[in-house]
Amino acid sequence: MLKNVLIWTVVAMVLMSVFNHFGSQGQGSSGRLDYSDFIEMVHQGQVSSVNIEGQTIRGVYTNGDAFTTYNPGDPGLMGDLLDNQVKVSAQPPEKQSVLMQIFISWFPMLLLIAVWIFFMRSVGGGMGGKGGPMSFGKSKARMLTDDQNKVTLDDVAGADEAKQEVGEIVDFLKDPSKYQNLGGNIPRGVLMVGPPGTGKTLLAKAIAGEAKVPFFTISGSDFVEMFVGVGASRVRDMFEQAKAHAPCIIFIDEIDAVGRSRGTGMGGGNDEREQTLNQMLVEMDGFEGNEGIIVIAATNRADVLDPALLRPGRFDRQVTVGLPDIRGREQILKVHMRKVPLADDVNPSYIARGTPGFSGADLANLVNEAALFAARENCKLVTQKHFEKAKDKILMGVERKSMVMNEKERRMTAYHEAGHAIVGYLVPEHDPVYKVSIMPRGRALGVTMYLPEEDSYSYSKRKLESQLSSLYGGRIAEEQIYGPDAVTTGASNDIERATAIARNMVTKWGLSDNLGPLMYEEEDKGGFMGTSRNANVSGEISKQIDVEIRNIIDRNYKRAQQILLDNAEKLEIMTEALMQYETIDSQQIKNIMEGLPPGEPKDWQERKPDDESSSGSSAAEDDVEAKTDADSDNKDDLVKDDLSGDKAESDSGEPKLH
Template sequence: MKNDMLKNVLVWAVVIMILTTVFNHFSSQKQASSGRLDYSDFIEQVHQGQVSKVFIEGSTIRGVYSNGESFTTYNPGDPGLMGDLLDYHVKIQAQPPEQQSLLMQIFISWFPMLLLIGVWIFFMRSVGGGMGGKGGPMSFGKSKARMLTDDQNKVTLDDVAGADEAKQEVGEIVDFLKDPSKYQNLGGSIPRGVLMVGPPGTGKTLLAKAIAGEAKVPFFTISGSDFVEMFVGVGASRVRDMFEQAKAHAPCIIFIDEIDAVGRSRGSGMGGGNDEREQTLNQMLVEMDGFEGNEGIIVIAATNRADVLDPALLRPGRFDRQVTVGLPDIRGREQILKVHMRKVPLSDDVKPSYIARGTPGFSGADLANLVNEAALFAARENSKLVTQKHFEKAKDKILMGVERKSMVMKEEERRMTAYHEAGHAIVGYLVPEHDPVYKVSIMPRGRALGVTMYLPEEDSYSYSKRKLESQLSSLYGGRLAEELIYGEDAVTTGASNDIERATAIARNMVTKWGLSDNLGPLLYEEEDRSGFMGSSRNANVSGEVSKKIDEEIRTIIDRNYERARQILIDNNDKLEIMTECLMKYETIDKDQVDRIMRGEDPGAPKDWVEPDDEVNPPSKNEDASQDEKKAKPFEPHEATLDDSKSGVDENSGEPKMH
C-alpha cells in the first residue's frame, strides 16, 4: 500500500514538473516576443545613426544603441540589411543558428501528444488497472472474484457458534487441505463442492470466511450476481476466467455467495435455453465436473433458496455435500450471544442463558443486532455498562417495533385498543396448547396500535392441529372483544392482520398439512417455484374440490370464531378488569395477567411509580420506562399485530421452524 502511494506521488510530481517547464517555456517566449523592436523602427534608427552594434544569430538580431541600451528584433530575411549596416558604420557580429539533432526535433514536435498519451495511460491504470486488467474498460469477460490472503481475513471457526454440525462438516474440508494424505491413504477424496443452505442471517457467509481463515489456502470470493450481465456470453467467460485463476493457485477455495442468482433451474427464464443466465450456469456445470477435472479446487456456495436450484448443480460430483445451517436452538443462541458480547462491557446482572431463552426463532444476525441495540440503549443513558434492562429494551424494540411516544390517541380509541388486546390475551390464555401470555400493551409500536405477545415454554419444531386451532381462536379474540362491547357496526379495521393470518393458517391446514376432517391428508395446493412469481399458488384440483376446500376453510374458521366468542362471553368480567388495567398502566406483564385470570387484584406492574402530580398526570404515551422493567426475562413469541417474529409466517401461513 505504501509503495503504491509513493509511486503515485512520484508520477504526479513528474507530470507537474513537465507541465510547469512547458508553461514557463512558452511564457518566456511570449514575454520575449512582446518586448521586441519592430523591424521597420530598427531600420529607421540605423539610418539615423543611433545603432552602434548588432549581434546576428539566425533570424534573431540583438543590438546596442549609441546610449548603451539594448534591444532585440527579428530579421525577416531582408537582403539589403547588411548594406545598410555597413553604410552607417554599425559594428556587426554574426553566428550561425544552433543546430538541433533530428531526434530532438521529433521529440519537440511530438512532445504534447506524448504527454497526453502518458497522462491517459496513467489515469486508465489508476481507475481500472489497465485496458484488459481487472475492472478495466476491456475486462467485461474477466472474473470479478477477489482473492483473500491470510492477513486479510482473521475469522476462524472459533468465531462461529450455534452451528456445531455445520462446523464439523466444513471442518473436514479444512482438515483435508491441511493434511490430504490422512484421507487419501484410506481412498477418500475431497468433496468437489459444498452447498450451504439455510435461512437468511444464520451464518453461511461467516462460515465461509471461517473456512478461509482456517485453511490457509488461496480463497476466491464472488457473488452469484457478478456473473450475469446484459451481454450474452459475458457470464460464461467470467466463469472460465475464474476457474483459470483458481487452477493457477490450486489447491484453493472458491466461494460463491447467493448462487441462486445464477443457478436457477434451466428452462424457466424468458430467453429459453439461450439467455445469459443459463449459458453462465452451463459453463459452471462444465467447469465443476466436465471433461477436464479441476483437481484441488473446492467450490463452496451459499443460498437460502435451494429449492430453485438446477438439479444438475446438486448432483454428486458437483455439489457433493449439502450443509444445512439452520436457526440455532437455545444452547446455540447462548453461544452466539457470548461471541457477540465479547466486545461489550456487561453488567453482572446480564445472563446470556436468560436472553437465549427469550429469543426463540432468532438467527445469528438477529442476535448480533440485539447485542448492538442493547449497547446503543446503554450509550443513550450514558451508562458505562450494558445491563439486563438494556437487553430487554432492545428485545422489545426488535420484536414489537419502536415506541411511538409522540403519537396522540383519543381516549375512546385507546379504550377500544385496550379491549382488542385484552380479547387476544384472554382467549390465548384459556385455549389449550397455546403459548402463555407474556405481555399486553396498548403503547403504539411500529404500525400496531397495540401488541399482545406470547411466551413459548420451549423451542417448537412442529405444530399440532389443536395448537393451530388455538391460534385461530386467539387471533379472532381482538375483533370479537370489539364486537361484544361496541356492537357489530362499530368493529374497526384493526383486525385486518389477524384475519389475514388466520385465513392463511386455515387454508394450509386444509390444502397442505392434511388436517381437514372431510378432505383428508392430500395435497391440494403447492408453491409455484418455476416462474417469476415464487409465492403464487398452483392448484391442480377440480372446481368441485375447490368448492369443498373453501367450505372446509370456512368451517374451521367458524368453529374457532364461535369458541373465542363463548370464551369472552364467559369471562366478560375479566375483560373489563384487564381493559381498565391497560388504560391505567398501558402495559401489563405475565404476573398481572395471571392474577386477573385467577380473579385476584392485578396490582401494578413491577417497578411502577405512581405520578406525584395527580392534577397533571404524565401523558399516556410519554413515559414508557415501566414497560421494559421486568423481574426476569421472558420469551416473546407472537404479537397479534404486525409481529414478524410470530409463530406462523405471515406470507405463507406456515409455522416457523425454531
C-alpha cells in the same frame, strides 16, 4: 493514491518545461522594433549597442531602453552599424536537437494519448486488465489470502452439526495424504442450505481461515451479463485462478441466481444463465480434474437448483445450516458479546430463552441495538435492561412516542389488545402472553406479543386452533364493547393470518376431519417463493374446501366469543391497566387473570411521565386523530406454511379508512 500523485506530478513538470521553453523564445517581444525604424534610429545615432544572435538583434538605446528586432537578411547592416559608432557583439544561434524539435511538435498528441491511457487505467485497470472495458470475460471473484482471513471455526457458534460436516474439509486441506493413501476423495463441492442470516458465508470463510488456504468469494449474480458467453468465460477464468492457487476454496454466494433448473422457464429461459451453468458443471466435474479446489455454495432455495448441480461429483455434500436452538443462541450471544462491555446482571441464557426463532444475524443485531440503547443513556456498561429494550424493539417495532391518539381510540386499542391477551392466555397449548402494549410501534397502534417457553418445530391441531381463537380475540372484544357497527379495520391482518392458517390446515396439513389427510394445494416452484397453486381438484372438492375453512373459523370464533363473555370483568380490568400504564408485562397479566390487582410494571418508574399521564391523554385535549390503524401480534405466533420453525414477520394492519 501515491501512483496517481506521481503521474500527475510528471505531467505537470512536462507542461512547465514546455511552457518555459516557449516563454524563453518570446522574451522581449514587448520591446520589438520594426527593422526600418531600427535602421533609421541607427543613422540618427540613437542606438548605443546591439547583440546579434542569428537573425535576432537585441539592442539598447542611448537612453538605456532595450529593444528587439529581426534581420531580414540586409547585407549592409554591419556597415551601417560601424559607420554610426554602434557597439556590436555577436553569438552563434542556439540550435535545438532534432529530438527536441520532434518532441515539441508532437507534444500535444502525446499529451492526449497519455491522458487517455491514464483514464482507461483508472476506470477499469487497463484494456485487458481485471474490470477493464475489454475484460468482460474476467472473473470478478475476490481473493483473500491466508494472512488476510482471520476467521476460524471458533468464531462460528450455534451450528455444531454443520461444523462437524465441514471438519473433514479442513482436515483434508491441511493433510490431503491422510485421505489419499486410503483411496478416499474429499467432496468436490459443498452446498450450504439454510434460512438467511444463519451464518453460511461465515462458515465458509471459517473453513478457509482454519485451513489457511486462499479463499475466492463471488456472488452468483456476478457471472450473468447481458452478453451471451460472458458468464461462461468468467467461470473458466475463476477456475484458472483457483488452479494457480490450489489448494484453495471457491465460495459462491446465492448460487440459485445462476444454478436454477434448465428448461423449466424459470428466469425467462436466459441463454446466458444456462451457458454459465453448463460451464460450471464442466469445470466441477469434467475431463480436466480440479484437484485441491473445493467449491462451497450457499443458498436458501435448494429446491430450484438444477439436478445435475447436486449429483455426486459436483455438490455431493449438502450441509443444512438452520436456525439455532436455545443452546446455539446462547453460544452466538456470547460470541457477539465479546466486544461489548457487559454489566453483571446480563444473562445470555435468559436472553436466549426469550429469543426463539432468532437467526445469528438477528442475535448480532440484538446485541448491537442493546449497545446503542446504552450509548443513548450515556452508560459505561450494557445492562440486562438494555437487552430487554432491544428485544422489544426488534419484536414489536420502535415506539412512536411522537404519535398522539385521542382517548376514544386509545381505549378501543386497549380493548382490542386485551381481547387478544385474555383469549391467548386461556386457550390450550397457546404460547404464553409476554407483553401487551398500546404504545404505537411501527405501523401498529397496539401490540400483543407471545413468547414460547421452548423451541417448537411442529404444531398440533389443538395449538393451531388456539391461535385462530386468539387472533379473533381483538375483533370480538371491540364488537362486545362497542357493538357490531363500531368494529374497526384494526383486525384486518388478524383475519388474513387466521384465514391462511385455516386454509393450510385443510389443503396442506391434512388436519380436516371431512376432507382427510390429502394435499389439495402445493407450492408453485415456478413462481415467487411462498406462492401456491391449487392441485388438480374438482369443483365439488373446491366447494368442500371453502366450507371446511369456514367451519374451522366459525368454531374458533365462537369459542373466543364465549371466553370473552365469561371474562368480561377481566377485560375491563386489563383495559384500565393498559390505559394507565400503556404497557403491561406477563406478571401483571397473570395477576389480572388470577383476580389480583395488576400492580405496576417493572419499568414503570423509568418510563413514567412527569405528569403521570400518558402521551395519549394530551391528544384527547388537542382532539388529534391518528391517521393509521393497525394491530400487531408476536411475530413468533405466525405459523409458517412449511412448519420450519422460522421466526415470522410481525403483524400489522391496514390504514384506517376515512
